[in-house]
Amino acid sequence: MRFDLTDLRLFENIVEAGSITGGAAQTHMTLASASQRVLGMEADLGTPLLLRSSQGVQPTEAGRTLVHHARLVLQQMERLRGELGDYGAGLQGHVRLLCNTSAMTEHLPEALGRFLALHPRVSVDLEEQASADIVDAVRTGLCDIGIVSDVVDVEGLQHFVFRRDDLVLVVPRGHALARRRRVALAEVVDSQFIGLAEGSPLQAHVALHARRLGKRLAYRVRVRSFEAICRMVAQGIGVGVVPKAAADRSPSLPEIRAIPIAEAWAARHLLACVRDVDALPLNARRMLHELLVPAAQ
Structure with missing residues (x-):
């Protein structure tokens, strides 16, 4: 085999992009050059590396093996460059x-x-x-x-506590629950919610626990930040679930009340x-x- 680092980087980019065109662009290479390199690699190995279709490409079993080792080699080269950078200049x-x-x-x-x-x-x-x-x-x-x-399975990975990240319910100061020390999601699941924009992983996490209660959250509006949720809550528009750190730092803190959620899924650490x-x-x-x-x- 005569693969060089450009071959390995190109093949990794093709697999990640799902197309030779996308991989070529990420490697700053023309499509014709990228295609020729892949064909050369396949000829050198004597076996296909990619399954080609109108929807793009997928690695064969040999391709998956190659991309696994390519990533290891490229990571090792990045480590080498980083360590040499302490003695060189401009890396x-x-x-x-x-x-x-x-x-x-x-x-x-x-x-x-x-x-x-x-x-x-x-x-x-x-x-x-x-x-x-x-x-x-x-x-x-x-x-x-x-x-x-x-809450996710990190088995097989090395992991370390990054930050404490409890979730809290934010309500207006005059809300009926504002004086509560803790609250369960079941007590507010029928409320009007201020949520994050569609596709937010955290909002999907909260919605999942609502569904486990047999409920679907009703959103009056979806916004793009925790600060915007707190500002809407301060105006009495609805309630929301945000990290405690976001509530504590919100400019709307005098007008809202952050109440701990009395359920295990809301007591979190980030790893x-x-x-x-x-x-x-x-x-x-x-x-x-x-x-x-x-x-x-």
């Missing part, structure tokens, strides 16, 4: 980080800002996904670090998970270390 690192809604909006900005300030030549791919999807991405090597809720700390590229290990520094009080 740039790259970290792929996936996180859930709460981490993205409430807990990551401070820690990520510290990391980027300390490492000006490192770039970060940051994307919000559902916790279950993030765990799958970490297991398959599609990201370096994932930040997930502790930073990886496949193997020692196998991480240097810059990803540096980021993980920075993420695990306790938040400033």
Whole structure:
């Protein structure tokens, strides 16, 4: 076999994109060049690497084996570049980080800002996904670090507590439940809710627990941030579920009341998970270390 790093990067990008066209674009290569490289790899191996159809491509069993090892090789090269960067000049690192809604909006900005300030030549791919999807991405090597809720199965991954992330019910100060010390979702499931936009993993999590009660949440409006939920609640539009950190930092705090939800699913920690700390590229290990520094009080 005579595969070079460009071949491996191209094939990884093709599998992730689901098409040779998309993989070629991500590798900054023409479609004709990318197709020729894939054909050369298949000829060299003597077996197909991709199943081609009008909907795109999927890796064969040989292709899945190749992309698995390609990711390991490319991660090792990234680690090598990062470590040599301490002695050279101008080398740039790259970290792929996936996180859930709460981490993205409430807990990551401070820690990520510290990391980027300390490492000006490192770039970060940051994307919000559902916790279950993030765990799958970490297991398959599609990201370096994932930040997930502790309700998902992280078996087989190394994981560390990132932040406490309890969910609370926010109601207007004059609401009938405003003086309660704790509340169950069943007590408010028939209320008018202010929710996050369609597709929000956290909102889907709350809706799932409502369905387990045989109910469907009624939304008066969906907004794009926890702060917007709190502002709507302060105006008496409805109630909402947000992380305690978001309620505590909301400019609307004087007009709302944050009540702990008396159910196990609302008492959460966020976990930073990886496949193997020692196998991480240097810059990803540096980021993980920075993420695990306790938040400033």
